[in-house]
Amino acid sequence: MRAFTYERATSPVQAAAAAAANPDAKFIAGGTNLLDLMKLEIETPAHLIDVNGLGLDTIEATSEGGLRIGALVRNTDLAADERVRRDYGVLSRAILAGASGQLRNRATTAGNLLQRTRCPYFYDTAQPCNKRQPGSGCSAIGGFSRQLGIVGTSEACIATNPSDMAVAMRVLDATVETVKPDATTRRIPVAEFHRLPGDTPQIETVLERGEFITAVTLPAPVGGKHLYRKVRDRASYAFALVSVAAVIQQDGTGRIAVGGVAHKPWRVEAAESELPRGAKVAAERLLAGATPTHENAFKVPLVERTLGSVLDEARS
């Protein structure tokens, strides 16, 4: 791990200003992703801004009938919240399908959204990787790509976003609230929060330098059956090969987002209008233009079958 200096943030704006003042600074929340990457010297911040003392750890009702989730609410507490379990079950389910009890106890809402890819070459500092070292090339294209992306990929990067929580946030139309170093705030729909890799895969979100996440809000509940199905190499404690987050209404209409296939949670609203016609048609629409590698071509039928199974469960 490279040496760094450390400070405890005193307010969200102060944290944002401190981060903007030092290009090599990073916020640290749960630390479960950042410290992992720092040990491997994939992340090499020269300064850490510990945001754990800022509070931001409550879940409150909004005047629109939804919930405002503080950026530092731990994944365990978010998944266990009575209101989330009752009205946003897909979110509880997605969080509980990820990581381990120990990790979820520390992982935060903001940190989870910002966790970095699990592409094996991103983790191997001896290999070229455009995301880790812009311009060095992508080892995954033509390499070991079984876990990687099939849609929205680019010639520079085919990595996936590994977050389960983010897939549920996307299906729920969540909004990310931030504060900038100049104390202005903004609200970013989660749909626009994560970027596709394009030719700058190192830039993963639309956050600006120093911009600090204060909360994630959920709109008023939409009812329906909430399901999260995660397909992985073992039954627990593994990242998704493919996952489906779904909110399905009694009449068969609904919303779906897919994880494990793209650089961001993958949702195509046009595909949702096909849901009453079944998984095959909807999945075709969802994955239109997919460019899988020979190693991850299995994800195309896997998405369709996982979606089919989710729709069957919703009907039962």
Place this chain on the structure above:
Amino acid sequence: MPILHDLELNRRDLMVGGGTLAALTAVPAVVQAQPSPAGAPALTKVSLTVNGQSHDLEIDIRTTLLDALRERLHLTGSKKGCDHGQCGACTVLIDGRRVNSCLTLAIMNEGMEITTIEGLGTPENLHPMQEAFIKHDGYQCGYCTPGQICSGVAVLGEIKAGIPSHVTPDLTQPVTLSDAEIRERMSGNICRCGAYSNIVEAMTEVAGRQG
């Protein structure tokens, strides 16, 4: 046993002594340069409360809680399996919740109550979970065991507190104890010896006794 214990302590003190010396030579550089130049290791004072006892340490800021516990406080019960959050051998309780001590900095845990396996029970006064692990053969080599036991204690607390898991059938109903619940919740603790089924038995017995 006391003789062996002393010998071991001496050996560790020797190693730590060497480490301290190396660290000390770095002090002037840090003190001279304010703020410390990029790349220079920065030392800091931390105060940790471990097993009810407060400790003041001077450490490199990079020190993880696990390394502080093992290398500085000589609480070597918590183990380093992977150092990356993947195995659970380093599991400790912080303010009553289980955490991977390898993925948190010591300095991030000031003011919190840290409990390690050494604080759960002692050979003379075992924690019920330690007793049950012995009775049910919940280990072979024992390397993962301190983490398993800390995790196991916390898991029973989580079930009691009604925190759901991936296998909880209905999120709107109270959580009930089952083998499936224990297995899922313990999946963050890997056992290379495969003592899993005996660990489930040990935990089930303790849960039963707690009622």
